[in-house]
Amino acid sequence: MENEELPRAITVKKMENFSKWYDQAIAAAGLIDKRYNVKGMFVWLNYGLETMKIIKDTWDGLFKKSNIKEMYFPLIIPMKYAQQNSSWFEGFKSEAFWVKTMDENNASHILRPTGEPAMYPMFALWIRTYRDLPLRIYETVSSFRYETKMTRPIIRDREITFWYEIHTAHQTKEEADKEIEEAVRINNIIWNKLSIPVLKVEKPKWECFPGAVGAIEYYSIMPDGRVLENGSCNHLGQAYAKKFNIKFRDKDNKEKFVWQTCTGNGARYLVAVISVHGDDKGLVLPPEIAPVQAVITTINVKGEKNKVMKKAEEISEQLEKSGIRVYVDADEKTPGEKFFEWEIKGVPLRIEVGPKDIESKNYFVFRRDENIKISMSEKNIVPECIRLLTEIQKNLLKKAEKFYDEKITEAADRKQLKNIIEQKKIAKVPWCESEECWNKIKEFEEGIELFGADLKKHSGKCIACGKPSAKKGYVAKTY
Amino acid sequence: MENEELPRAITVKKMENFSKWYDQAIAAAGLIDKRYNVKGMFVWLNYGLETMKIIKDTWDGLFKKSNIKEMYFPLIIPMKYAQQNSSWFEGFKSEAFWVKTMDENNASHILRPTGEPAMYPMFALWIRTYRDLPLRIYETVSSFRYETKMTRPIIRDREITFWYEIHTAHQTKEEADKEIEEAVRINNIIWNKLSIPVLKVEKPKWECFPGAVGAIEYYSIMPDGRVLENGSCNHLGQAYAKKFNIKFRDKDNKEKFVWQTCTGNGARYLVAVISVHGDDKGLVLPPEIAPVQAVITTINVKGEKNKVMKKAEEISEQLEKSGIRVYVDADEKTPGEKFFEWEIKGVPLRIEVGPKDIESKNYFVFRRDENIKISMSEKNIVPECIRLLTEIQKNLLKKAEKFYDEKITEAADRKQLKNIIEQKKIAKVPWCESEECWNKIKEFEEGIELFGADLKKHSGKCIACGKPSAKKGYVAKTY
Missing domain, CATH: 3.30.930.10 (Bira Bifunctional Protein; Domain 2)
Incomplete structure (x- = not known):
């Protein structure tokens, strides 16, 4: 190994x-x-x-x-x-x-x-x-x-x-x-x-x-x-x-x-x-915990390196002053190699700095959460990056909430429960709060368990014994 | 135990x-x-x-x-x-x-x-x-x-x-x-x-x-x-x-x-x-590493507690804003008990706040490095505390340098060496850089050892063999 x-x-x-x-x-x-x-x-x-x-x-x-x-x-x-x-x-x-x-x-x-x-x-x-x-x-x-x-x-x-x-x-x-x-x-x-x-x-x-x-x-x-x-x-x-x-x-x-x-x-x-x-490209880190919140990748063109480096450092300094954790990647790699690497690492923002961008005073900023490039003028970079980091933080929560919502599905009977587990989801089932039914539910499908109760009260009928239930339990395969 | x-x-x-x-x-x-x-x-x-x-x-x-x-x-x-x-x-x-x-x-x-x-x-x-x-x-x-x-x-x-x-x-x-x-x-x-x-x-x-x-x-x-x-x-x-x-x-x-x-x-x-x-009262922490750089101790007088607390918090806030790590000790203890405790802990500065101080707009500030009280007017507290913390940091280094200087003494022969060790000091001796003399010096007094060479060159005669030496070694009892 x-x-x-x-x-x-x-x-x-x-x-x-x-x-x-x-x-x-x-x-x-x-x-x-x-x-x-x-x-x-x-x-x-x-x-x-x-x-x-x-x-x-x-x-x-x-x-x-x-x-x-x-x-x-x-x-x-x-x-x-x-x-x-x-x-x-x-x-x-x-x-x-x-x-x-x-x-x-x-x-x-x-x-x-x-x-x-x-x-x-x-x-x-x-x-x-x-x-x-x-x-x-x-x-x-x-x-x-x-x-x-x-x-x-x-x-x-x-x-x-x-x-x-x-x-x-x-x-x-x-x-x-x-x-x-x-x-x-x-x-x-x-x-x-x-x-x-x-x-x-x-x-x-x-x-x-x-x-x-x-x-x-x-x-x-x-x-x-x-x-x-x-x-x-x-x-x-x-x-x-x-x-x-x-x-x-x-x-x-x-x-x-x-x-x-x-x-x-x-x-x-x-x-x-x-x-x-995370997505198919690699990690996607929420800005609040990303060690690098914005990476600046230089495009190295012969004869223009100093100019590019100077601008990258200038932008880096401005971002740092606004409290953003920033890193300049001036390595001798192709832009493609750098993009690949920082996308796997899940860095929230990537700012691309090359001779053409410097000339046009417009830069491409890549958002890792949505994998899209946004063009922005030089003078907007700092406020826009600050805004984007907040937005990414919220957007990731929204996406995760959607994922959780889709993954948790109500089941009223064993057939529905079976169906939900087969779809690789978590079932929410009425449960009478007895230890007997807690154990019984484990036997319904292989590898599943009732792992805890929802904190909210409800009123229904226990999926295992049919008696009145005031709580719902979560059922899934566990790690 | x-x-x-x-x-x-x-x-x-x-x-x-x-x-x-x-x-x-x-x-x-x-x-x-x-x-x-x-x-x-x-x-x-x-x-x-x-x-x-x-x-x-x-x-x-x-x-x-x-x-x-x-x-x-x-x-x-x-x-x-x-x-x-x-x-x-x-x-x-x-x-x-x-x-x-x-x-x-x-x-x-x-x-x-x-x-x-x-x-x-x-x-x-x-x-x-x-x-x-x-x-x-x-x-x-x-x-x-x-x-x-x-x-x-x-x-x-x-x-x-x-x-x-x-x-x-x-x-x-x-x-x-x-x-x-x-x-x-x-x-x-x-x-x-x-x-x-x-x-x-x-x-x-x-x-x-x-x-x-x-x-x-x-x-x-x-x-x-x-x-x-x-x-x-x-x-x-x-x-x-x-x-x-x-x-x-x-x-x-x-x-x-x-x-x-x-x-x-x-x-x-x-x-x-x-x-x-440290001194006989307890620790003395250099400001740079003190978790509390200034403690504010309140003097609790019946009927005046709110006033005292308010002022203590006000001073605390001002110090904090200037980047000083500060703690308000408003405990129900006597001032004497509080002083005792914070002196053992080695907090660099102590500011005493009681009804009389508030009235006179003059406060006593205790310097732990010199164990002296200084009176200062309210408006000077922040700049004076900043100045004092820098001064304490330097003063402690100066005192430590003096201690080190006094503790390290040159010895040209075995008799001087013996004398120095008996005085609970460290001897600096000419040494020919041979392993033989390194080991021989250990035998000169019980429990001592040559533990390393001074980085500076010198010219003298080895304390052990008498041959020309270009280095000096440090000799002491070690932990």
């Missing part, structure tokens, strides 16, 4: 062979190199890292504004704490990477699969009285899971990079409820920056950690009609507090367990961006 | 008991919590993380400007690559954390102690012809070493957090020489932001990796007269290229090994800041 050449172009259509398209797109755009010699781990190349860092800066900024404090916990967890919550340990022990020194026979530590056993023993030290609450912290970190399912870069990795976890502790259930609302509010803003109308569902209790109150989960819809879990906000109740003995004295000096929430997501945000906005 | 309370105050003098002072200062200032339950690993608390992130932003910015591209490599290294360079493996195997899955008997992977075996197999894939060169990349990452020496937070850890590594590959030795100059130039800027006149030394060949050309290393002088290695720029020659088979075809289509350099450092920058600038 390791000597295999990386794909430099995309040879398949996204809607026809999404899986292959994805592998080609992330490689050809220079996001990652999957040839790292550990299965399920990859190298973030510079372009991928820069894109991911802008998404990370977005969440860092939002968390800071919400007064959630960033910290950093070690990656190695002692077995003692890994085992403190036995159901957590049972779930993760076969997926954990075990850590030992050369001289040890048995591993005494594991690499963190999630943050709880690293963080909660510290919470128990930090929280003494109600004055220490709420405690609201987060970290961005790698998590490690020895995945047995097929791995796929950024979607399912053994080193899960750029993973944030917010963990909070509160005096009351009501405060924890509010924290979940805040997590949802923040997630809405992030998804908006990505121009994606994510699917938000409620998880039933039996899908949550034992003792937890509930969870909101996000799913992105993929071109192949399957859904990918993409973030969650978990109301942990007092379940972990009781396992890790996290208590406080309230104003009346009574000892109580704290109420906790945790929220996490990471590089899968980028997976949603790649999959939803 | 884990239930031990953290020190909240500093009870010893820095110059009298540096070791204890350091432990108390990093805890009381809220930089880290060392009670994490794995020896040699600690939690970065928010204030520590924020400070460290500003230092990291500094290097990120400088590397970007120098066109060194950031990437990210997985933390887990397959044994095969760990063993590819046998002398590297011999050096690290007992210090490595070995990684295995639950079902494996023997570990097939290790956690990265350094980056070479993660990066260089990829270099071998990426570099084909001279057009792929120079390759100049870096990552900031944790490194893992099962330290057998006594661990101490940020100084010597088993998870080395915030560690950057620049790795470059070039066509010629001369290009690699230039890269080392560039690394030194960048390091100078970083050290300047920290207001520290670091000690820069040349390492002899036998201290470098076999086959390497040479290395520049940085050392910070600690209050106890010992020195701490603090970054290095390594000219690797073709040593690693030959081990990892990193070759390119030159313009004449001839196959050649690349020339490589690597440069690394990380959180020890912060150790230098803490140790050199």
